[in-house]
Ligand SMILES: C[S@@+](CC[C@H](N)C(=O)[O-])C[C@H]1O[C@@H](n2cnc3c(N)ncnc32)[C@H](O)[C@@H]1O
Ligand SMILES: Nc1nc2[nH]cc(C(=O)O)c2c(=O)[nH]1
Ligand code: SF4
């Protein structure tokens with residue numbers, strides 16, 4: 618049971634409803650989309666067994682994993698997640714919503730990129746929708762998305778810094794459509810990974 622891993626790092630969740638929580642990030646290679654604004658280089662990776670990943674993350678005093686990528690649903694299966702669960706980990710995922718999410722995930726963040734209305738057929742409930750927004754984008758119709766605890770608009774930032782034009786645009790959108798909340802990529806504000 619191998620996974621191709623781009624990077625493993627320990628930081629704080631920078632975005633969305635779990636912002637500020639210590640988390641072990643496991644970034645898997647491969648994506649099925651090529652978003653123009655994507656801030657992540659996920660191309661390279663090393664094959665690691667689940668046992669090797671467990672050993673690598675055992676140095677951190679934290680039992681929350683965030684599976685991200687790339688698009689982590691391409692590689693990740695319940696058979697992998699079950700082993701981490703047996704070792705006491707709770708597991709969150711960052712997904713673009715184009716593929717089903719394994720059932721053993723404890724916290725789902727869906728960041729829609731296309732075909733918004735079909736996401737709920739694959740993923741009926743998510744913990745958060747976190748929609749990337751650039752100035753001029755239309756506000757998405759919240760009713761087409763899966764049911765969620767929170768619906769966030771996330772201004773698209775540059776690779777390593779904030780973009781105030783996109784922030785100001787999201788602020789005005791949320792004042793007009795208060796079902797949405799603001800999520801900022803706080804790790805870029807405070808210069809952590
Ligand atoms: C790198 S993606 C990986 C997970 C998955 N492929 C996805 O798109 O949700 C993780 C998160 O970063 C967000 N993201 C990527 N580039 C961004 C940028 N330049 N500004 C703001 N958010 C960005 C995505 O929308 C997603 O919420
Ligand atoms: N601090 C921090 N929080 C994050 N939340 C989602 C991230 C991602 O790239 O998936 C990310 C990231 O790259 N860094
Ligand atoms: S789906 Fe996610 S990882 Fe893939 S290109 Fe888009 S933002 Fe980047």
Ligand SMILES: [Mg+2]
Pocket residue numbers: 656657
């Ligand atoms: Mg990131």
